[in-house]
Amino acid sequence: MGEWRTITLRLLGCWDASVHGARVQTGSRQQRLLAALAIRGPRPRHYLAGLLWPECSEDHALGSLRTTVFTLSRRAPGALVCHGGTLALSEAVEVDLHHLLELVVRPVASWSAERDDAWVLAHPGVELLPGWYDDWVVDEQARLQDLYVNAVEARAELCLVQGDVHRALALARTARDTAPLRESGLCLLVRAHLGLGNEAEAWRTLRSYCSDLARELGEQPSDRVRELLEPVRRR
Template sequence: MGDRGTISLRLLGSWDVSVQGTRVHTGTRQQRLLAALAIHGPRSRHYLAGLLWPECPEDHALGSLRAAVFTLSRRVPGALVCQGGALALSEAVDVDLHRLLELVVRPVASWSAERDDARVLDRPGVVLLPGWYDDWVVDEQARLQELYVNAVEERAELCLLRGDVHHALALARTVRDGAPLRESAVSLLIRAHLALGNETEAWQVLQDHRSDLARDLGEQPSDRVRGLLEPLRRR
């Protein structure tokens, strides 16, 4: 089982692993081991044992790791390899997180509107391993969300600059949905609506932003955001 992609590991939206299209059921230990290797890359057994079982004595944690590796070798053969004493995912494993990271770290000007933007617009946001609260997962959730929102926002700005306003609006909505309290995301969505002449929709974005800020932070929209609609007040 050495061909790339014969094992599919999903970490975005939910956790799932399948072999040649057939879903494989695994236990919590195996799920966390695969997720840790997908997120952190090759790591020593001692590192993984401490990461996954931080409350346990080292010998007990290493025993749990050995059990997880043994079970995975039976349930998902070919998923793990040993690299100079470290454990790693094999090249047979296709990870959705890795494909998304490859996209968001690329210059947005090189994105394909037909392929890459469609992948972004197909998801209302990006959630890594929802319902997982391990510290190492929470840290990566925050990092990925920031990378994702920044990349989509930059892409929307580029489309707006190029006059591809409908495309910019779709991406701006994705940014705002992913970070509803983010001022730059709200500003971008208002500007996209105004560029299309959607004045009512632009006002509604501001009203929604005002409600969200008041409810969650007890604050009001900034002068910068309100100023985007000031020309309309003067008419």
């Protein structure tokens, strides 16, 4: 990122904002406005007022929004820009979520092992705004997890195909840890273990998955999962 990025907004794993490296002290209203603009992009004031203060009358919500914008202009100057009745984050704001979204929508074949794979492995199970339960945040949390796990699994699959089994194993573990009951992630992990000749670890992984699936959902694994280890069982 260029040096002109003077404001950093962190939404993955926690909420944090800083200006020139110094943490910004903000209240929940300012935090939610910045988060909403980072997640939803530029939006009209009426939209933001209704999103952030759904229980209030329109006039009251718009008043709360004006106060929040004024407070932010004092605590994080330059963070917001206004075009007519639309509010947006300025280009001076760097958002970690945007980096992740840019990564997961790109074809995994274009990922760099040194940069992109390393970033994923250094940020396992990215979680958007943990502890926030606003409806619009919860919806985005679920969407982001799906995008993240789909991309990591696709990258692990590509690594398996290309014979980079150790990297595939690391990525498959990351996907499995993010979505433990997801069958596709379990299959990738078992295949990676078998690719490295770790049959005992593959069996242990499968048994752990079956136990978790029965405990959490009262279900048994599909035939697809059981067939993964059928050649090993026959031997």
